[in-house]
Amino acid sequence: MRLSVVICTYNRGKYLPLVLDSLKKQQYPFSSFEILLVNNNSTDQTDKIIQEYQQANPTLPLTYITEYNQGISYARNRGVTESTGDIIVFIDDDETVESNFLQNVDDFFTRYPDAGISAGPVIPVYESQKPQWLSHYTMRLVTGAYQKGNQIKLLPPKDYPGTGHACFRKALFLKYGAFDTSLGRKGNSLMGAEDKDFFLRLMHGGEKCYYLPSAKIYHHIPDNKLTNEHFKKLTYALGRSERIRTLNLGKSAFYKRLLMEVVKWGASIILYLWFLLTGRISKGYKLLVFRWQVGKGLLRE
Incomplete structure (x- = not known):
């Protein structure tokens, strides 16, 4: 098997036919890839939706798995363990891809034998409309937007992508280990x-x-992800996650992250003033909320 597409899901059953339809339409032979759909204890209609989808599309190489340990890291690790492909292709449950997606991934890893990882652009698709308060500085966190130009190029560590639009040689998981199960989303x-x-x-x-x-990759953004409440919860969780991640590395890594946060506060205040002077108050205000919530998450034990 060449490619293993891993989709992890939690309570997003209504989106799953969209991503599966985009994989069904691939200009790439079914014999060269498999789809592993990992249900992480969903409480919605995911089971029924997937059973009906499998019955309607019996030729699609889809394997349906339930991972009972709660958390996206557990689900991703399970997908990797169950996979048989040389390349692991992660796609989130609220994303869709173009018909040449898998062929382009296969061609890339064939032409670039030194590559361990690839990541493509993420294009937000809004359920209604893009909110005015979104700016370059909050876009990626909220929508996953990722764009590094129109040419293949090597990415530095500071430009690391997200897992939901990345592909890995499976051998890397044997060499470096799995996703850290103390990190990542668990349930809601x-x-x-x-x-x-x-x-x-x-x-x-x-x-x-x-x-x-x-x-x-096209990331479908529902309106409930663009509310003030969601933004505050998301940015606070970012700070909490960074606290756990850096403390796992040691206190020096945590203090270095705190120092970085001070620098980011300075930059955010300058940007806020710039947005204020240019009449884009909502964009500037959201930056300050961003930093405040991240800081609370970093500092709260």
């Missing part, structure tokens, strides 16, 4: 940092991560 929590921890381990180990512009 918005915790994270499992991506950052894993990517930095690989990239600091000398593994090459390339940006692949032809592997586009």
